[in-house]
Amino acid sequence: MSGPVKSALARVAALAGITVLIGAIPWLAHRDPALTVLRALYPDREPDPEALAEIRADLGLDRGPLGALADWLAGLLRGDLGTSWVTGRAVGEDLWPALGTSLVLMGTAILVALAIAAAFSVRPLRRAATGHDAPSSGIGLGLLVSLPEFAIAALGVAVFASWLGWLPAYGYGSADTAILPALALGIPAGGVLSRLCRDGIAQAAGEEWVRQWRSEGIPSTDIQRALAKRALPPLVPQVGVMSVALTGGAVAVETVFAVPGLGREALRAAEAQDLPALQAAMLILVLLGFALGAAARLGGALWEGRAAREAPVAVAAARGHSPRAARLWFAFSAPVLAAVVLAGAFRDPDALHTGRRLAPPSAEFPLGTDQLGRDVLARIAHGAAWTIGAALIAAVAVFLIALALGFAPRLAHPLAESLNSFPMALAGVLVAVVLGRGQAGAVIAVALVSWPPLAVHAASLARELRRSSYMESVVALGAGRGWIAFRHTLPALVGPLSAHAAMRLPGIALGIASLGFLGLGAGVDSPEWGTMLSQTLPYVDRAPLSVLAPVAAMAAFTLATLAALPMARRLPRPRFTARIPTPRKESAPRSKPEYIFTPE
8 A cells, every 4th residue: 555545544534533533522521511501591490410311312412422423423414513502503504604704814814924935035046046055044034933823913903903003903804804813824824934935945956957057147037936946846735734723823813803713613612612513613623624734735746746857856955043143042032031030930920919900110010010910020930830831741741752653653654644734722622621721731732733743753763763774783683672672762762852842842832822822721810921911912002011021921932942952953962872782692702892873
């Protein structure tokens, strides 16, 4: 069976498993569905056993999990998404218009991302075509990806709606109301796509045909067009990945701007425990993510095949970040964040100053107070433990999952390819419904969808190690599987995976904050950065620092981490020593050779 067929079957199996999981939500929820319906429809009625049994019979829950799941799946085949437990109407009456709104918003955001990527690719194309080194995808471009969608949405509301009054802060239905939501979704995606474009141009510029064209005097504009055709095909699948990320990001953006989209409907259904509406919304979002990913992979395969016939395979490596720029960004962001944390670490984040609500910055409160009169500086400092600490726990969990799957590459690749199309926001909603809301649930949700890239990396490293001549000599000398796994494979995986997990740490932290912003993570009174932003956003007119402070903290942490990675690569690398045992079959003793290697 060929690789593409296996990948397709794995994705179909994963989609089927996710569908069954969504169908089983009423039985996995931490609340009794009958009690939820009783409180929604009959708030004055006592939840006695007879009333609950009657509601279970009306909902079809008395048939048990398998019977209810079969009825739900049969309804899907007929095009019936179910009936809302709260409104009593057909779920499709609200979700299909919401899906159209979300598709328009996501399409506009993709156009914004493509425009940003095109703008940031003009200079690299010109330099590469004229023989100059293409600029690296430096840390400066990381400003576009250092903030999640909900933080950019909050900044848009603060600057363009509240301070300048140029655009409306909420609502949807006209051209001016679509600008801020599209920018909030498109700017981070455009930053990611711009960095990929720059790296692709730098890689294509190192091919032999580029130098040959320049030596023959071919015009620079023709070389630029050829470079663009050569560098773009590998990026087409990334548009699919970006579209899946937009599916999750739309939940937060639609919540901020009160856009009646599918993500907002899913979150509303989760808050009301309207499980039929939640099931339908999640299923549509998952199908949308899988469809966008499949379309992008197909388009990338067709385009890449065409480009492969027009030019030789690329051999140059993409350039990394400038060490000097990394040091400058680290020197700017890390001390600022450390100073804020140290200054507020000894302050009480929960002390209420009722007479100083929404107070401006002063000597007593350097960053002002929030809507309850709490010190913003203290809450930012203590919130670092909530956000960064939870991100570290999630990163360790992701690292351990990927390390375990590195020993099973045949299992790692299909699982990673399948779950890579599941948005983080939906994972947060699912975990919140099953386990309840809390910081532990946010960590679990983020870890569940963050391990696929590391698992693929680990599986690739393990496969390369097994195919190396060094490993062949180890096997020939009689080393067993356990010895090879713990003395050779494990040391080779730990270093690269640790660096990869550190690179993913900012994204994990922003994921924790996004779930907190949506109310799916830490409690409303916690100083977690995303939760802080959610609670203070309605008061941006009176206390702008209470909104800008958590946004600045997230940006500083992201930039400091991204800047520290290039600096860490220049440090001395650890050396692992693997000793090969003497084969037992040989009667004469022989010296034990030592193999010293440095895993990449």
